[in-house]
Amino acid sequence: MGAKLTPKIILEGTRLTHKTDLAFALNEHPRVVGARRYRYHSPVISAEWCSFTDFPWGRGPLNYAPEEEQQAMEIFATWARLFELNRFYSWIVDRFHASARACQVLAGRRDPDFSWLDPRLRAVGFRHVLCVRRAETFARARSERLKVSGKPSQYEDLGVFVREQELLDRLVRESTLPFLDVDVSDDDVAGAADRVADWLERTGGLSAPWGLGAQAP
Numbered sequence: 001m002g003a004k005l006t007p008k009i010i011l012e013g014t015r016l017t018h019k020t021d022l023a024f025a026l027n028e029h030p031r032v033v034g035a036r037r038y039r040y041h042s043p044v045i046s047a048e049w050c051s052f053t054d055f056p057w058g059r060g061p062l063n064y065a066p067e068e069e070q071q072a073m074e075i076f077a078t079w080a081r082l083f084e085l086n087r088f089y090s091w092i093v094d095r096f097h098a099s100a101r102a103c104q105v106l107a108g109r110r111d112p113d114f115s116w117l118d119p120r121l122r123a124v125g126f127r128h129v130l131c132v133r134r135a136e137t138f139a140r141a142r143s144e145r146l147k148v149s150g151k152p153s154q155y156e157d158l159g160v161f162v163r164e165q166e167l168l169d170r171l172v173r174e175s176t177l178p179f180l181d182v183d184v185s186d187d188d189v190a191g192a193a194d195r196v197a198d199w200l201e202r203t204g205g206l207s208a209p210w211g212l213g214a215q216a217p
Contacts, residue, residue: 005034005206008083008124009196010093012172013131014164015155016141018184018192020046022131023094025193032197032206033090045079046094057151062095062103069112072100080120087124088208098128098171102164118176125209128179129196130172135162137185144187178203 009026011019023044026032033042052059052068059065064072076097083091097114105111133141138158146152172179180199182192200206 003207004088005032006088006090006125006208007032007200007206008091008121008126009129009200009205010096010098010121010126010177011129011131012095012098012168014161014168016138016145016161017131017133017165018187018189019131020094021189022129022182022184022192022196023092025189026196027090027092029193029197032193032200042090042092044092044094047076047096047099048094057154062100063107064100064104066109069110073112076100076114076117080117083124083126084120091126098168098175101171102167105167106160106164122177123209125205125207126177127200127205128172128175128177130168130179130181131184131192132165132169132181133183133185138162141187178205 007026011023013019023046027042027044028036030036047061050056050058050060052061052064052071059068061072061075097112097117101111101114138161142155142158145155149155169181180196182195184192
């Protein structure tokens with residue numbers, strides 16, 4: 001039996017950057033989660049739940065209304081505690097607190113304070129993977145997405161995505177979590193997953209941080 005693989009990855013990026021595709025690819029990558037002889041549950045979660053409203057494409061922990069900020073912060077705190085209690089497990093997260101900051105800032109609202117969250121995430125081994133694409137490739141990506149999208153109108157203004165990408169780049173770099181930029185302009189998700197696996201292997205991101213005890217806090 002080899003060493004236990006417990007990577008903890010937060011995928012950030014604007015829309016059309018293959019975040020969700022990469023999350024699923026990493027969740028089945030043999031160098032990230034091990035060789036699987038059969039399919040079983042492994043956690044891929046997202047902060048894009050739109051769980052605050054009873055209609056599609058509503059509000060949630062990222063795009064919450066000002067009066068819902070406390071509710072959103074409680075959700076992030078709950079997930080942080082869950083990660084701490086299940087520290088010897090793999091977690092792949094599709095958008096998290098950097099995206100919440102970006103959504104709020106771009107909406108002209110208060111930039112939420114997540115200074116309490118980074119230390120807790122870093123302590124259990126979380127890392128950022130920032131998915132980006134060159135500005136001139138967004139139109140091609142939109143053409144592919146419109147074939148399956150249930151809400152095409154959200155892709156009308158590609159400038160929104162370019163601006164969010166620039167903001168997320170700054171916010172991820174402000175975070176204290178280790179990070180990797182992954183350019184997906186070529187739409188090669190398998191290749192991107194390999195690059196993430198290479199980085200995790202090279203920097204010790206596949207196992208729990210050194211000195212992390214087996215006792216839950």
